[in-house]
Amino acid sequence: MLRCQRSIYSVFLLFTLTNAFDITSLEPIADKNIQTGNRMLYEREINANISQAVAAKEDAADGVIDVNEIPVRYDDAQLWRIYNISEHMQNNMPLAETLENQFGGVIWKENSKFLDISINKDNLKAARSYLAEHNIDKEVVHTNIQELIDAVELEGIKATQSEAGSRTKKQARSGINWKDYHDLETIYDFMREIRSKFPKICRLYSIGKTAEGRDLKVLRISENPREYKKIWIDGGIHAREWISPATVTFIVYQILSKWESQPAYIKQRTWYFMPVVNPDGYVYSRNVNRLWRKNRSPSSSSSCYGVDLNRNFNINWNGRGSSTNPCSDTYRGTTPASELETKAVENFLSRRKHNLSAYLTYHSYGQYIVYPWAYKAVKVKDSAALQRVGKTAAERILSKTGTVYRSDVTHALLGIAGGGSDDWARAACGAKYVYTVELRDKGEYGFQLPPSQIRGTAEEGMIVAETVAQAIAL
């Protein structure tokens, strides 16, 4: 009886949800994204000639703008790919660190095979000579990173505008879709919207606050939280990896929009979703510095901001692959879980580790599905099972979207790094299926993945989640 009532209720909910989220029937969307995009577009197209310095001066004269809020531009900044780093490293030359410290390089990706690093216009000459002096070859992948950033912005605006026709405010409540990247408010509104549409099975937590006072939000979906195996899914640990929060919200949407018809391996699970582990960083990446990676906590010993949250977890903290320098992009923080975000996740998850079967964390880029350990060159004891499930997910992705993902143990593909959330979830919470998923692409666009690829990439993320959910014995 109860069951029957519930399912009628669910059908009703499903109907409302389907309507609200059916992309094709979505009303015009008013997204802060568009406003920001438009503003930047106008700046670019109408006022292209106003240099950042001039704008900054004007703003400073107004006495309102914080220097930390002046948008960072990457005009004529280049992206380089340098192979065979480990060889250079062996010669006692920490190349990435040198380029970062001496030439203001921004490390995009560093793994066992190559280093992707961007160098600003003003440092190009010096960095080039440095590489030449040391006989190091580089591939120039891009010659103007600002163009990439602007292209994504423009494409996103066009995608939403063509969809929307004339735009007016207050349409689809959260305004979420997977045609463009969204601001934090839209993502949080989406979580609230889901919570209010599925009150019986959803719970929305605020598990803490950030240094800048933003909420850390987690959505739980479960029909039986006491009994069902738990799957944790997070995204946005690294601010600039925008495809990650987009993928996590997509998974929420996919799972819930068809809730009643989901197979048991989806419905009989307790899902935790934290789309944005690093909200301060995400906002900063959207508003100020597109290539920002860390959180935004101030340092007491340096004028540099931010800790790499994925080096801050309490597992072999301060190990290889993390930096003691607050200015570095892989700065590990002052102590294990020194950061509010890390602490919040550690506390929340360690109190819920009972029945925790999976920990999935979405990053970009590289197209990898990797499992522990990252902090040492050893595999977990049951690595055969993790390899099998990772490989199955990769095969399913290949046949569904044609994208090639590789699955292997983390240290082999990405190199050794201590303090990662994945290793922590395995070691401290005993989660069996622990994966870090590095989403698209392989470096063609890097973090500036075109909006037209959001949906396809998010589907790939969904396949990993489904495959893992299926692998967990009921």
Ligand SMILES: *[C@@H]1O[C@H](CO)[C@@H](O)[C@H](O)[C@H]1NC(C)=O
């Ligand atoms: C751009 O600015 C420079 C220097 O302020 C000026 O010489 C030039 O004429 C400007 N170009 C345009 C198209 O306004």
Ligand SMILES: *[C@@H]1O[C@H](CO)[C@@H](O)[C@H](O)[C@H]1NC(C)=O
């Ligand atoms: C890089 O390493 C590959 C083998 O891993 C080797 O074939 C190639 O010659 C190396 N390139 C340079 C520039 O050292």
Ligand SMILES: *[C@@H]1O[C@H](CO)[C@@H](O)[C@H](O)[C@H]1NC(C)=O
């Ligand atoms: C989860 O934990 C509860 C309490 O220990 C247990 O009864 C239940 O069987 C567990 N669920 C699964 C799916 O193993």
Ligand SMILES: [Zn+2]
């Ligand atoms: Zn990352």
